[in-house]
Amino acid sequence: MPTVEVTDLKDGxxxxxxxxxxxxxxGHAAGALHIPIxxxxxxxxxxxxxxxxxxRVNVICRSGGRSAQVTMYLVQQGIDAVNVDGGMQVWHAAGREVVTDAGEPGFVV
Structure with a gap:
């Protein structure tokens, strides 16, 4: 499973x-594309x-399970995709911004 650490992701x-x-x-990462699994x-x-x-397509979910499934599907389609290790839980714990659609501070559920 190709993975990437949250700390290795750059803005953009x-x-x-x-x-x-x-x-x-x-709450979600600003600029992310949202398509539920x-x-x-x-x-x-x-x-x-x-x-x-x-x-590269960086795929994220709450903890990494659902995003791993989508990552494997995308890789099978020939797309350069990686699973974000630890998901939004690690994203938030690393101090990365989590926002609502209104641009307010969000949280991870």
């Missing part, structure tokens, strides 16, 4: 958040339109 790196709507609404197959076209054509 493409981030795909596959958590469910309630988790996203509580439960909707990923149906919304795959939306992902391909937004994903970088020649860059």
């Amino acid at each position: 790196d493409f981030l795909l958040d596959v958590r469910e709507d309630d988790e996203w609404e509580a 439960s909707e990923f197959a149906a919304r795959y076209g939306e992902f391909t339109e937004a994903a970088p054509q020649d860059g």
Whole structure:
């Protein structure tokens, strides 16, 4: 499983958040693309339109399990994808910004 540490991500790196709507609404990384794992197959076209054509896709969820599933699927499709180790829990613990859609400080559920 290709993985990346939260501390190795830079501002502007493409981030795909596959958590469910309630988790996203509580707080997420600014600029992330949100497609819940439960909707990923149906919304795959939306992902391909937004994903970088020649860059890496960093996939994140709460702790790393769901994002690992999506990462493996993307790798099988020939996409350069990595699982963010520890997910949003580690993201938040590392002091990275977590916001709501309104731009207010958020939290990880």
